[in-house]
Each structure stands twice: as C-alpha cells, then as structure tokens.
Amino acid sequence: AIVARHGGEPTELLQILREVQAHLHHVPHEAMVFLYEALQVPPAQIQGVVEFYSFLSTMPRGRYDLRISDSITDQMLGSRALADDLCQRLGVKLGETRADGAVSVDYTSCTGMCEQGPAGLVNGLALTRLDRARVERIAELVEAGTPLEAWPEAFFAVADNVHKPGLLLADGFEPGAALAKVFERGREATFAELEQSGLRGRGGAGFNTAWKWRFCYEGPDEDSFCPMDKRAEVQRFVICNADEGEPGTFKDRVLLNSHAHRVFEGMTVCAALVGAKRGFLYLRGEYLHLYQPLLAVLEERRRLGLLGRNIQGREGFDFDIKIHLGAGAYICGEESALIESLEGKRGNPRNRPPYPVTHGYLGQPTVVNNVETFLSAAMIALHGGVWFAAHGTEKSKGSKILSISGDCARPGIYEYPFGTTVAQILEDCGAVDPFGAQVGGPSGTFISDKEFGRKLAFEDLATGGSFMVFGQGRDPLEVARNFTHFFAHESCGFCTPCRVGTALLKNIHDKICAGHGTPYDLAELADLGKIIKGASHCGLGQTAAHPILTTLERYPDLYAARLKETVFQPGFDLDGALEVSRRLTGRDDAHAHLAQANQ
Ligand code: SF4
CATH class of the missing domain: 3.10.20.600 (Ubiquitin-like (UB roll))
Known part of the structure; x- marks a missing residue:
C-alpha cells in the first residue's frame, strides 16, 4: 500500500522507507527485498539509503523512539543531564533499544528548536522545553504505553518567538498578489526588478538570485543533453531547500509555520519566470510537525487557483508543489546532495560543474533556493526591486x-x-x-x-x-569540540579528506580538551585544518575545521593552558655517551662516533 501510494516511483524511495520505518520501527531485510522488486531499484542502493540517513535503521528502534538534541545551545540548557535522567528512568542505555522493544533513547543533531530547548524528538515529532518534570512524565507515558495523541499538547508546542519583524515580515501579504504583479509586468520586467533588488541567496553562499533564475530559464538547449536520455523536451524544476540543518538555525521553521504563502508564492513566481511545471519543498525530517499544516496551505492555494492548472487564469501556466521529507542528514542541505536525496538516493554531493541550474533534478535545469530566498523573491515581485535595494549595504541588499x-x-x-x-x-x-x-x-x-x-x-x-x-563562563574549546563532533558525525563519507580528516580533528581536539595534548597536536590541528579545507569535495569538509581554526586563532592561551606538561627528563644521556668518540675524532657531527668505530 505504501508503494502504491507513492506511485511505484523509484524517486520516492526515501519517502517509502520513512513510512516503513514509522510502521515497523526499522527497515527489515524483507522490506528491502520487496522494494527491490517493486521499484526495480538495485538492492545496494536501497541498503545504502537506509544506512545513510540517521532516521532510518536496519535494527529495531523502540516503539517510542526518543532523540535528544545534542546541539551546543541545548547542551548549555542541560540536555545531557536530561538524557541521562531519561535513560535511567526508562532503564535503557543511550544509543540502544530496550530489550522489550518499547523505547530507545539517543542523541541527535540540532532539531531546530534552539530558542525553546532543551529539545528532542519522539517518533520524529518535536518536543520542546524539556525539563526534569517533563522527562519524568515522558517516562511514565512511555511505560504506560500512552499513544502520542494522548500526551500533553504542551510537550509538542512550538512557538514562533518573532521578536523583531522587519522589511519582509512586518507587513501582511495577500496570497496571489505577487503573482498578479508578475503577470502585469511580464517576464523580462520582473527579471529586471529581481536584478535591481540585488537579492542574493540566503543560504549563506550568496549567489545572485536573478542570475540563477535566468541561467535556468535560458539554458541549456535540448541539444546539450545526451541523446540516449531520450528526453523529448527540457523540463525545469523549482526546489525549495527547507533542510535547515545548520545548528542554531530555525528561522525557516518559523517562515514555513507563519508565512508559508509567501514562500510558496516565491516558488510559483520562479516557476512563472523559468518555465517550470513542478516544484518540491524539501522539508527537514525534524520539522515533521509542519508537514500536515503545509499540505493544507498547498491545498488552499490550489483552491485559490494559485497552484495547479492555468494559474490565475493564465492559459498554459501549470505548476504544482510536492513536499518531500528528509530523514536526518545535514549534508542534504547542500543543493546537489539535496537533489540526490529527492531522487531517492544517498545524499552525496555531486561533482560540479555541471551545476543544478543546468543539470539538476533528473538531469534537468533546476533552481534550488532556500526558504528565505523564495520569500524575499515574492516580496520583491510584489513591491519591486528598488523597495528592497533601498535597505542594506552596497553588496548586501535587503x-x-x-x-x-x-x-x-x-x-x-x-x-x-x-x-x-x-x-x-x-x-x-x-x-x-x-x-x-x-x-x-x-x-x-x-x-x-x-x-x-x-x-x-x-x-x-x-x-x-x-x-x-x-556568555561569560562558557568555554570556547567546549564550543569548538561540540561543532567538531557534529561535523565528524555528519560527514557523508564520500571523500577521504573529510571522512578521515574530521575524525582526526575530533580525536586530536578531544585529546587536547582532556589535557593530554602536546604542542605537536596543536600544530597538527592547524595543518589538518588546512588540508581538509583545501581538499574536501563540498562545503561541509571545506568548513569543518573552522570552529577549531577560529578559536585557535582567538584563544591560543586557552589551548596552550590545556596542553600536557612537556618538559621531559630523558632516561639516557646521548650527548654524554658520544662525548668520547667526539673527542677522539675531533668532530661533533652526527656521524662522529661512526668515524671513530672505523678507525
Ligand atoms: Fe561528504 Fe565531507 Fe566529502 Fe562533502 S566534504 S562530500 S560531506 S565526505
């Protein structure tokens, strides 16, 4: 039934596996064999996908699968002590499933609830503001076998906590208003507004959005595709990257919770400009609580004529959006890894070039932007490029x-x-x-x-x-340690400098933090950092040493203070032993004693 619901499409593999995991609490071998036959996907690919994503498992997880965020801000709020308490109350070891299969407790990377932590997940649903009392109650609910629907609603409450709305968020938004402006102006004039706005991608890299969309619209021509692909025509895709896995980031959660129309409208504006008919919202698995509400917003937009066929009465402008859930892999925030994941594969970053904008989803021209970028594009389409560019700096508008x-x-x-x-x-x-x-x-x-x-x-x-x-009293080395562990855990393993390098960084940094490091280890950290930065395949590896290198640069004394005492007293006096030979040969170089032995 699960396979049928997903249309038997191999690209749906990850979505199908997510559902299998939710039903059976793991992905058994028999399920993989069945999927191989049903989807005609190689068994190695299925196995590889299951092993890649941290929310999938070949070994049974508990019927209550509890994961506590191990992000540094959650740690600062006491998450580790709470995880220990939870394990003790439930009689389960961290990282294991209890013998009766009722419960498993583990750490997980940042769940995107940093401002309302300590946070965690139960069967993929967000838990917020954990404390001793909540942990005690959770243990009772688990032992009583209480279904999640009967747990206190407050445990799952996710607040927006918007303290300072500005240019993009302060005013209201009428669904369809930005699209109407696009149709009024026309494609070229809208491209010009976008260019005038100076909007750059908000994911961090900052590529010019107008250029990206234009590259997708203008190229490549059909001849540049391999004729063996037998594609009758070029299809274009629009993908919204809502896989905000960077620890400490949670704004996309809020934008999708309270401003989803703006985000979907930005995607639809993009589709109108580049000529796309299909779009995807890649939603990080940790935001499972947003899945149903977002489906409802999409349905509302279909009812309003803002998605589907002949949008806003424009003959031939068809576009729709599908939501694809991630499964706990930070690297899928990298755009080419995200596309691989959307295609039902492991989220390994691709070789670039070619770039997704010409060869993206299923090898077709694809725009990938993040949630905030699409939201900004919708507001620019509505208010114009000058409105946006009037704010910010020369190179960073808005x-x-x-x-x-x-x-x-x-x-x-x-x-x-x-x-x-x-x-x-x-x-x-x-x-x-x-x-x-x-x-x-x-x-x-x-x-x-x-x-x-x-x-x-x-x-x-x-x-x-x-x-x-x-704040004062926090330890910069502990911050760097947390981040370095995060990168070692999240490295996708595709390339050696990152796979091995992040593990070495972690081990050496741990050694220094534990007071066993030497000046040699410090030098090794700096050297390794440069190698990993220069030789890694994607941004994860290229930035994995940042936490260590930046703290090393700013707090050399703190690192030096952790080093082991290195004034050694040798048990053997080498110079003394060589003294006679040196005197007899009249030499004091390294080979003096050999010269004497040959005399
Ligand atoms: Fe994977 Fe790291 Fe290499 Fe990126 S740098 S491809 S995350 S192993």
Whole structure:
C-alpha cells in the first residue's frame, strides 16, 4: 500500500522507507527485498539509503523512539543531564533499544528548536522545553504505553518567538498578489526588478538570485543533453531547500509555520519566470510537525487557483508543489546532495560543474533556493526591486532574518537590514556581557568580544541565519569540540579528506580538551585544518575545521593552558655517551662516533 501510494516511483524511495520505518520501527531485510522488486531499484542502493540517513535503521528502534538534541545551545540548557535522567528512568542505555522493544533513547543533531530547548524528538515529532518534570512524565507515558495523541499538547508546542519583524515580515501579504504583479509586468520586467533588488541567496553562499533564475530559464538547449536520455523536451524544476540543518538555525521553521504563502508564492513566481511545471519543498525530517499544516496551505492555494492548472487564469501556466521529507542528514542541505536525496538516493554531493541550474533534478535545469530566498523573491515581485535595494549595504541588499539562541534574555527571530552590527544585535536580544558569538553556525565564524563592531553582510559576516550567543563562563574549546563532533558525525563519507580528516580533528581536539595534548597536536590541528579545507569535495569538509581554526586563532592561551606538561627528563644521556668518540675524532657531527668505530 505504501508503494502504491507513492506511485511505484523509484524517486520516492526515501519517502517509502520513512513510512516503513514509522510502521515497523526499522527497515527489515524483507522490506528491502520487496522494494527491490517493486521499484526495480538495485538492492545496494536501497541498503545504502537506509544506512545513510540517521532516521532510518536496519535494527529495531523502540516503539517510542526518543532523540535528544545534542546541539551546543541545548547542551548549555542541560540536555545531557536530561538524557541521562531519561535513560535511567526508562532503564535503557543511550544509543540502544530496550530489550522489550518499547523505547530507545539517543542523541541527535540540532532539531531546530534552539530558542525553546532543551529539545528532542519522539517518533520524529518535536518536543520542546524539556525539563526534569517533563522527562519524568515522558517516562511514565512511555511505560504506560500512552499513544502520542494522548500526551500533553504542551510537550509538542512550538512557538514562533518573532521578536523583531522587519522589511519582509512586518507587513501582511495577500496570497496571489505577487503573482498578479508578475503577470502585469511580464517576464523580462520582473527579471529586471529581481536584478535591481540585488537579492542574493540566503543560504549563506550568496549567489545572485536573478542570475540563477535566468541561467535556468535560458539554458541549456535540448541539444546539450545526451541523446540516449531520450528526453523529448527540457523540463525545469523549482526546489525549495527547507533542510535547515545548520545548528542554531530555525528561522525557516518559523517562515514555513507563519508565512508559508509567501514562500510558496516565491516558488510559483520562479516557476512563472523559468518555465517550470513542478516544484518540491524539501522539508527537514525534524520539522515533521509542519508537514500536515503545509499540505493544507498547498491545498488552499490550489483552491485559490494559485497552484495547479492555468494559474490565475493564465492559459498554459501549470505548476504544482510536492513536499518531500528528509530523514536526518545535514549534508542534504547542500543543493546537489539535496537533489540526490529527492531522487531517492544517498545524499552525496555531486561533482560540479555541471551545476543544478543546468543539470539538476533528473538531469534537468533546476533552481534550488532556500526558504528565505523564495520569500524575499515574492516580496520583491510584489513591491519591486528598488523597495528592497533601498535597505542594506552596497553588496548586501535587503534584510537578513536571524535565529538567535544561547545566552541571551530573548532568543528567537530577528530581522535586520544588512550592515547591522553584532553589538546592536546582542543588545536587542538581551545578551549581557557575552564573551563571543558564533555567526553562521558551526560552518560560520566565531567572533570574540573584541569584534562586536563587525557587521552582518556578505562582505563581512556572511550567515545563513544562525546566531549563537555565548556568555561569560562558557568555554570556547567546549564550543569548538561540540561543532567538531557534529561535523565528524555528519560527514557523508564520500571523500577521504573529510571522512578521515574530521575524525582526526575530533580525536586530536578531544585529546587536547582532556589535557593530554602536546604542542605537536596543536600544530597538527592547524595543518589538518588546512588540508581538509583545501581538499574536501563540498562545503561541509571545506568548513569543518573552522570552529577549531577560529578559536585557535582567538584563544591560543586557552589551548596552550590545556596542553600536557612537556618538559621531559630523558632516561639516557646521548650527548654524554658520544662525548668520547667526539673527542677522539675531533668532530661533533652526527656521524662522529661512526668515524671513530672505523678507525
Ligand atoms: Fe561528504 Fe565531507 Fe566529502 Fe562533502 S566534504 S562530500 S560531506 S565526505
């Protein structure tokens, strides 16, 4: 039934496996054999997919599958002690399934609830604001076999926590208004508005959005495809990357919860400009709670004539959007890995070029942008490029939406024009005397309190939206340690410099933190960091050493203070033993004793 519901499409493999996992609490060998026959997908691919995604398992997980976020901000709020408490109450070891199959408890990477942590997941659904009392109650509910629908609603409450709406979020939005403007202006004039706006991708890399969309619209021609593909015509796709897995980022969760029309409208504007008929929203598995509400918004847009056939009465403009759920793999936030995942494969990043904009989903021209970029594009289509470009800096136009968490009084969502200083942001969120901030998540930049005058902008501090605050008393090495473990865990294993390098970084850094490191280890960290940065295949590996390199640069004394005492007293006096030979030969070079032996 599951396969039939997904149309027997091999590209639906991950979605099918997610459902198998939800029903059987694992993906048994028999299910893989069945899927091989039903989908005609090689068994190795099925096995590879199951092993790749952390929410899938070949071994049975508990009927209650509990995962506690191990993000640094959750740790700062006491998540580790709560996980221990939970394990103790349930009589289960961390990372294992209890013998009766009732429950499993494990850590997971950031669940995107950083401002309302400590957070976790139960059977994929978000749990927020965990504390001792909630953990105790959860243990009771599990032991009683209470279905999740009967658990207290408050446990699953996810608040938006928007503290500072700005250019994009302050005003209301009428569904269809931006599309109507596009049809009024026409394609070229809308491209011109987008270009004038200076909008750059909000995922962090900052590629010019107008150029990306135009590349997709204009190329490639059909002749550039392999004739063996037998594709009658070029199809174009629009993909919204809602796989915000960067620890400390949760703004896309809020945008999808409260502004989904703007996001879907931005995708539809893109489809109108590039000529796409199909779109996907790749929703991270941790946001399962948003799946049904988003389906409802899509249905509403179909009812309003904003999706489906002949949109807004335009003969021949057909476009629809499908939601695809991820399964716990940070690397799928990388656009080519995300496309692989959408095609039902492991999320390994592709070789580039060719780029997705010409050879993306199923080898066809594809625009991939993130949630905030599509939302911004919708607002630009509505208000025009000048409206947007009037804010920000010369190279960073418009505004940036931040997810702020950590040691501050008011964690949550803040929207700022580019060019805003870190000091201003810290003041607004109620951070008292912080010693540093991580801008852009683990792959971003750690800045110390001496750098709070720096600005939010592509030309200074580029960020996908994560902004973590660290107060006095926090340990920068512990922050770097958490991030380094995260990268080692999330490395997809495709290329050696990252697969081996992140593990080595983790081990050496752990050794230093434990007080067993030497100056040699420090030098090794710096060397390894450069190698991994230069030789890795994708952005994950290229930025995996950032947490160590940036803290090493800013806090050399803290690292030095952790090193083991290295003043050794040798048990054998080599110079003394060679003294006679040196005197007899009248030499003091390394071969003096050999010369004497030959005399
Ligand atoms: Fe995979 Fe890391 Fe290589 Fe990227 S750099 S392809 S995440 S192993």
